[in-house]
Amino acid sequence: MNIHLKTALDYIMRAPFQALSAIFVLTITFFVATVLSILVYSSGKIIRHFETRPQVIAFLKDESTPESISALQERLSKDSRVKDVKYVNKEEALAIYKEATSDNPLLSELVSPSIFPASIEFSLLDLSFAEKVIEDMRGEAIVDQVGFTANIGSQTALGDVVSRLRTITLYLRVGGGVLVGVLLATSFLVLIVIIGMRMTTRRGEVEILDLIGATPGFIxxxxxxxxxxxxxxxxxxxxLSTLILTLYATPSIVNYFGEIPVLPRDTLNILALFGIILAVEIVIGITLALTGSLLAVSRVRRGR
Incomplete structure (x- = not known):
């Protein structure tokens, strides 16, 4: 075992309660930081879901030709503002209607495919594109009407929901950042105090090492x-505490939110997300430890 590592472990064993206090404060700090990271990730996914959920439905005129429909589909597929372009013919429209009225079969028996218009459906990449895209679709020669759907209400209501979600996310990021900053500062001070106490108790040992020519790095x-x-x-x-809680709660969370992707649905993607968080936190933790220990050592050595 490396002599410096062995010495460090000896220091920890000599004063285990100081070590536990430092580890406890750092654990709380990074537990909160990990939880907030997941909350920010989930809130961003919720916002993205509601921004892209509204579907534009362009009902086509009966005289539309397959060539003109294909041309419109191709233009929409190349449009950077839209995604998930889908053509729905009359038979598919009837099937959708039957599924929606499955609790009342009589309604399905009274209709035929001919009364349903074919349509092209697509979603928006951003809610802000809705007005312009709908205006463009209304200008198409083969388009009869344009519908804009949103399960949670009108376009205005949807915009209000997205705006509120953005505000909540902003508060979460700012408030969470301040909280994590305070906890990091507390951890930093605890490290400085504990390292300073370590150096004070080792003052005689450090003086002996100085006398025999030990380098500052060795000390x-x-x-x-x-x-x-x-x-x-x-x-x-x-x-790890946050990961275990998240893995335990993910099935219930995913089931509650349904199709809203608040968290990855498979374990590998969850582990990948947490792996990124862990890498960032290790960098922060090492920076915190290096800065705090060097500062504590320099302060004690200056005070001699």
Whole structure:
């Protein structure tokens, strides 16, 4: 085992309660940071879902030719503002109607495919494109009418919902950022205090090392490694706690929100998302540990 790592572990074992306090504060910090990261991710997915959910339905005139319909489909497929372009013929429109009225079969028996117009349906990449896209579709020669659907109400109501969701997400990001910042500052101060106490108790040992010609790096290394251990354990425990809770709750969350993709639906994608979060948190934790330990060591050495 590396001598510096062994020395750092010895320091931790000599004062386990100080070590536990540092790890506890760091665990809380990164647990909250991970939870907030997931909440921000989920809120962004909800906003995206409601922005792209409204479907534009262009009802086609009966005299429309297959060539003109194909040409319109191709233009829409190349339009960067839309996605999921789909052509619905009269028979498919009747099937949709029958499915919608399945609780009353008599209604289905009274209609035929000829009374339903064919249509081209597509979704928008962003709600702000709706007005312009609908205006463009109304100008098409083969389009009779244009409908704009949204299960949660009118276009105005949908815009209000999206606006509220954006506001909530903004508050979540700002408030969460402030909370994580306060917790990181607290963790930083706790690290400085504990490392400072370590250096104070080792004052005699440090003086002896100085006298025999030990380099500053040799003296600092065990302290820096100790801080790294605190940070890494805090990051991993906080992150792992959130991961376990998320994996446990994901089936219920996915079932509650239905088709809204608040979280990835398969375990591999969830692990990939958490892997990205873990990588970022490890970088933050190492930076916090390195900065705090170097600052604490320099302050103690200046005070000699």
């Amino acid at each position: 600092r290394s065990p302290i820096i490694i100790e801080a790294f251990i605190y940070a890494l354990v805090g990051v991993i425990v906080g992150w």
